[in-house]
Amino acid sequence: MDQIALGFSELLQPAVLMMLTIGVFAGLVVGSIPGVNDNIAFAVFIPFSFNLPAEQALALMVGIYCAAAAGGAIPAIMIRVPGTASALLTTINGNAMARKGQAGQALSIAMVSSVVGGLLSALVLLVFAPALAKVALRFGYVENAALTILGLSSVVGLLSGNVLKGVISAMLGLLISTIGYSQVTGYPRYTFGSINLIEGIPFVPMLVGLFGVAAVFDLLRDQAQERRENTEAEKLPEIGSMRLGRRLIRRLIPTWLTSAAIGNFIGVLPGAGMLMAIYIAYDQAGRRFRKHFAGRKGEANWDEGAPEGIAAPEAANNAVTASSMVPLLSLGIPGNSTSALFIGAMALHGLVPGPLLFTQHADIAWMIMVAFLACNIIMGPAAYIVIRTVSRVIFSIPKNVMVGVIVLLCLLGAYSDGNNLFNIWVALGAGAVAYLMKIANIPLGPAILGLVLGGQMEASIANSLSISRGDWLVFVDPVNHPISAVMLLAALLMWVAPALRGLRHMRANRFAKGQRS
Amino acid sequence: MLKSLLLGAVLGTSLIASASAQDYPTQDIDLVVPFDPGGSVDVTSRLLAEAANKYLDGVSVVVSNRAGGGGVVGQSFVSKAKPDGYTVLAMTSSVVTNPQLKGAPYNIEDFTPVAAYNLDPEVIAIPASSPFQTIDDFVAATKDRPLNITVAGIGTSHHMAGLALTSAAGLEFNYIPANGFGEQLQAVVGGHADGAFWPMGEAMVHAEAGTVRILAIASDARDPNFPDVPTFEEAGLNIPIWATFRGWAVPAGTSDDTVSFLSDLLKKVFEDDTYQEKMAAAGFDPIYRDAANFQSIITAYSNQVVPIIEDNGLAK
Incomplete structure (x- = not known):
C-alpha cells in the first residue's frame, strides 16, 4: 500500500500528471490516424524524451501506449480504416453500426470497452504483477510453440463458410513470414539479394499497408462505383448520440470480462502480442453472440453491427497494454514490441527494467504502475472530448480529400519506421496484395495471424525439438509441459467444434429431406 | 623550376589540409x-x-x-x-x-x-536456480551432455564465443537461437535453457538482482562489480578476451x-x-x-x- 501511495505521490506532481494527460490525448489522436501507430509515435518521441525528466517522459509514453489502442477504433468505425492494427476487427461490426446511423453508439461502446479493459488490466498489473510474472516464466519454448498454434487456430472461428480460402490465407501469411533471417540457421533466405529483406519484410510498414493503404483502395473503389452509377456519394456517417442504454451495458458486461481476461492473459505472456488477443476475444464473443442473441428480433447479424463485435476486441486490446508491462517491470522481459520500446526509453534515463528497478528506483517503478490506472480514468472523458471536437471536424472533410490525406499519412508513417525509403514500397505492395485478396474474397485475418505468429512458431517449434533432441511428444507431455498439452487440446477443439456442428447440421438437413420424400 | 613547383604544390596541399582542418566541422x-x-x-x-x-x-x-x-x-x-x-x-x-x-x-x-x-566482454550466465555453482560444475556438466545454451542468434559473436570454447576447451553446447535479449532472459530466468552467452552489459543488472548467476567473464581482468567471478583464462577455458x-x-x-x-x-x-x-x-x-x-x-x-x-x- 505504501508503495502504491509512493507511486501516486510521484504521479500527482503537476508536470507528471500533465504529461500523462498530454500522452492520453496524443495517443487518441495518434491511434486515430491511419498509418501512424504507437510504435511509430515512440520511435519519433524517444529521441525527444531524452530532454525530459524520466518520470515525465515515461508518464507521457504510458498515456500514448494506452490511448493509441483505444483511438484506433475511431476511424475503424467512421470510415472502415483501422487507425492501428489493434482496431482491425473493430472495423467489421463498428462500421456496420455506423452505416446504420449508430456511429455515436459504436464509438461509445468502443471507448467504454477500452476503458473497462484498460482499468482491469491496470488493476491486474498493480495487484498481481509478481504472481503473474511467475506464470509468464513457465512459458518456455514448448509452451510458446503451443501458444502460437492456439493463436493461429483462433482464426477457424472467424472463417464463416469457406475454410479452404482461410487456410490458403493462413498459409500465405506463414510463407511470407519465412522471408528474411532464419532464426534457426542464422541465414537470410528468400531475400533476392536485397539487404532490406535480411530481417524479413519490415513489419510496421507492412501492417500500415495491409490496413491503411488497402482500406484506401477500398474507399477509392467505392467512389469509382458511385461515380459510374451516378449515385449520390454516400456521406460519412454522422456521429450522433453517444448514449448507451442501461440494458446494453448490462448485456456487454460478460463480453467485457471475458475479453479483458483474454487480453490480460495474452498480454502477460512475452511474445504473444495484441493481435492474438483481439482474435481470440473476437472469436469468443462471436460464439456468445450466436448462442444468446443471433436471430432475435431487432438484432443485427454477427459481422453486421453486433455490439459484442466492437466490445470484445476493444476491451481485449486495452487489456493487453498494462498487462504487457507485467513481465517487463518485474523481470525485464518485454511483453510485446511496443512495451519493448519502454526499455530503450528507460535506458536513456539510466533505468533498467527488472527486479532491481523496484529497489533502486521504487518511485518511478510504482509511478508507472499507477500511471496505467490513472490514464485509463482520464481516457474516458478525453475520448469523449476528442470524438466530439477533433473527430467531428475531421470526419466532415469530404471523402475524396480524406483518401488523399490517409495515403500520405500511411506512407509517411511507413517511412518514419527506420527512415528507409524501401518501407514505402512495402506499404504500397502490402496494400495492393490485401486489396486483391479482398476482391478474391480471401479473408485477410488468417494471413495476418500467420505473419505475426509465423516466425515465433517456427523458432519455438525448432527450439523445443532441439531441447527434446527431436522428440515430438514433448508438446503433449502432461507431466513436464502440462500447459502446452492443455493449449493444444483447446486448439484441437477450435478445429473440431465447427466441423462437428457442420456435420450435425448436414445430418439434420438430410433427415428433414428424408421426411419430406 | 621543378623544385619550386614541387615545393609550391606541397605547401599548397598542406595549406588546404590545414584550412580544411580548421573548417571542420562547419555543419x-x-x-x-x-x-x-x-x-x-x-x-x-x-x-x-x-x-x-x-x-x-x-x-x-x-x-x-x-x-x-x-x-x-x-x-x-x-x-x-x-x-x-x-x-x-x-x-x-x-x-x-x-x-x-x-x-x-x-x-x-x-x-x-x-x-x-x-x-563488452562475454560472460557465461546461468539461472539462479541452476545446480551449477561454479564454472567447474558447468564445465564438468558439458562433458556429460551438451548443455542447452541460448544465444542472440546463429552466427552472432555470442554463438561464436561458444564455438571458440569448443575448439579451445572442448566444451560441447546445443545452441538455442533467440530473437532479442528479452527472449533469452525468459529462457534463462525461467530455467528453460541451461545458460546463455551474454555481453556483460546486459547480464550485469540481472546478476545483481539475483535472477541469474555469472560463472565466468571473457576479459583480461575480473570485473570490479563481480570480484568472485573468474576470467575465462583463470577458469582454464583458454580464451584471453572475447x-x-x-x-x-x-x-x-x-x-x-x-x-x-x-x-x-x-x-x-x-x-x-x-x-x-x-x-x-x-x-x-x-x-x-x-x-x-x-x-x-x-x-x-x-x-x-x-x-x-x-x-x-x-x-x-
Missing part, C-alpha cells in the same frame, strides 16, 4: 545508428551525442536512425557516404562479420575507425585531420563526469581507445572470428 555531424531507437547502440549514441555537443561550437552531433537488415542498411549507407566527416557510423562488431554472414555489400576496409567507447565493441567509424578516405578531430572529441566526452555517470547507470562501461587502438581491437576481433566462421562453415 551538423550525422551519427548514423543502424538500428531502431531504444536499443543499446542507440542509447549509448545518444549519451555520446549529448556530451559531445558540450564540446562543439555552433554545430552538433545528431543521431539519425537508419534501421533495417539487422544493421546492414545503415552500415551500407555510411560505407557509401561522402568521406567528409559529416557521416559517422555507430560501429559495432557485426560490421566485421556481416559481409561474410549476411552478404552485406561492404568490406571492413570501407570504414576508417575513429575511436572505441565501449567494450568482447564485442562499440565505437565510431567514418567512410574510408576521410582525411586524417578529421578522424583525429572526431577521435579527440570522443576523448573529451570520455573524460566528462556526467557522461561517465550516465553510461554506468545505463549499464555500459565507458572506455576510450583512439583510432589506432580501435583498429587493433577490430583486427584482433577479426582474427578471432574469421577462422571460426570458416571452420564451422558459417559463411553465406
Whole structure:
C-alpha cells in the first residue's frame, strides 16, 4: 500500500500528471490516424524524451501506449480504416453500426470497452504483477510453440463458410513470414539479394499497408462505383448520440470480462502480442453472440453491427497494454514490441527494467504502475472530448480529400519506421496484395495471424525439438509441459467444434429431406 | 623550376589540409545508428551525442536512425557516404562479420575507425536456480551432455564465443537461437535453457538482482562489480578476451585531420563526469581507445572470428 501511495505521490506532481494527460490525448489522436501507430509515435518521441525528466517522459509514453489502442477504433468505425492494427476487427461490426446511423453508439461502446479493459488490466498489473510474472516464466519454448498454434487456430472461428480460402490465407501469411533471417540457421533466405529483406519484410510498414493503404483502395473503389452509377456519394456517417442504454451495458458486461481476461492473459505472456488477443476475444464473443442473441428480433447479424463485435476486441486490446508491462517491470522481459520500446526509453534515463528497478528506483517503478490506472480514468472523458471536437471536424472533410490525406499519412508513417525509403514500397505492395485478396474474397485475418505468429512458431517449434533432441511428444507431455498439452487440446477443439456442428447440421438437413420424400 | 613547383604544390596541399582542418566541422555531424531507437547502440549514441555537443561550437552531433537488415542498411549507407566527416557510423562488431554472414555489400576496409567507447566482454550466465555453482560444475556438466545454451542468434559473436570454447576447451553446447535479449532472459530466468552467452552489459543488472548467476567473464581482468567471478583464462577455458565493441567509424578516405578531430572529441566526452555517470547507470562501461587502438581491437576481433566462421562453415 505504501508503495502504491509512493507511486501516486510521484504521479500527482503537476508536470507528471500533465504529461500523462498530454500522452492520453496524443495517443487518441495518434491511434486515430491511419498509418501512424504507437510504435511509430515512440520511435519519433524517444529521441525527444531524452530532454525530459524520466518520470515525465515515461508518464507521457504510458498515456500514448494506452490511448493509441483505444483511438484506433475511431476511424475503424467512421470510415472502415483501422487507425492501428489493434482496431482491425473493430472495423467489421463498428462500421456496420455506423452505416446504420449508430456511429455515436459504436464509438461509445468502443471507448467504454477500452476503458473497462484498460482499468482491469491496470488493476491486474498493480495487484498481481509478481504472481503473474511467475506464470509468464513457465512459458518456455514448448509452451510458446503451443501458444502460437492456439493463436493461429483462433482464426477457424472467424472463417464463416469457406475454410479452404482461410487456410490458403493462413498459409500465405506463414510463407511470407519465412522471408528474411532464419532464426534457426542464422541465414537470410528468400531475400533476392536485397539487404532490406535480411530481417524479413519490415513489419510496421507492412501492417500500415495491409490496413491503411488497402482500406484506401477500398474507399477509392467505392467512389469509382458511385461515380459510374451516378449515385449520390454516400456521406460519412454522422456521429450522433453517444448514449448507451442501461440494458446494453448490462448485456456487454460478460463480453467485457471475458475479453479483458483474454487480453490480460495474452498480454502477460512475452511474445504473444495484441493481435492474438483481439482474435481470440473476437472469436469468443462471436460464439456468445450466436448462442444468446443471433436471430432475435431487432438484432443485427454477427459481422453486421453486433455490439459484442466492437466490445470484445476493444476491451481485449486495452487489456493487453498494462498487462504487457507485467513481465517487463518485474523481470525485464518485454511483453510485446511496443512495451519493448519502454526499455530503450528507460535506458536513456539510466533505468533498467527488472527486479532491481523496484529497489533502486521504487518511485518511478510504482509511478508507472499507477500511471496505467490513472490514464485509463482520464481516457474516458478525453475520448469523449476528442470524438466530439477533433473527430467531428475531421470526419466532415469530404471523402475524396480524406483518401488523399490517409495515403500520405500511411506512407509517411511507413517511412518514419527506420527512415528507409524501401518501407514505402512495402506499404504500397502490402496494400495492393490485401486489396486483391479482398476482391478474391480471401479473408485477410488468417494471413495476418500467420505473419505475426509465423516466425515465433517456427523458432519455438525448432527450439523445443532441439531441447527434446527431436522428440515430438514433448508438446503433449502432461507431466513436464502440462500447459502446452492443455493449449493444444483447446486448439484441437477450435478445429473440431465447427466441423462437428457442420456435420450435425448436414445430418439434420438430410433427415428433414428424408421426411419430406 | 621543378623544385619550386614541387615545393609550391606541397605547401599548397598542406595549406588546404590545414584550412580544411580548421573548417571542420562547419555543419551538423550525422551519427548514423543502424538500428531502431531504444536499443543499446542507440542509447549509448545518444549519451555520446549529448556530451559531445558540450564540446562543439555552433554545430552538433545528431543521431539519425537508419534501421533495417539487422544493421546492414545503415552500415551500407555510411560505407557509401561522402568521406567528409559529416557521416559517422555507430560501429559495432557485426560490421566485421556481416559481409561474410549476411552478404552485406561492404568490406571492413570501407570504414576508417575513429575511436572505441565501449567494450563488452562475454560472460557465461546461468539461472539462479541452476545446480551449477561454479564454472567447474558447468564445465564438468558439458562433458556429460551438451548443455542447452541460448544465444542472440546463429552466427552472432555470442554463438561464436561458444564455438571458440569448443575448439579451445572442448566444451560441447546445443545452441538455442533467440530473437532479442528479452527472449533469452525468459529462457534463462525461467530455467528453460541451461545458460546463455551474454555481453556483460546486459547480464550485469540481472546478476545483481539475483535472477541469474555469472560463472565466468571473457576479459583480461575480473570485473570490479563481480570480484568472485573468474576470467575465462583463470577458469582454464583458454580464451584471453572475447568482447564485442562499440565505437565510431567514418567512410574510408576521410582525411586524417578529421578522424583525429572526431577521435579527440570522443576523448573529451570520455573524460566528462556526467557522461561517465550516465553510461554506468545505463549499464555500459565507458572506455576510450583512439583510432589506432580501435583498429587493433577490430583486427584482433577479426582474427578471432574469421577462422571460426570458416571452420564451422558459417559463411553465406
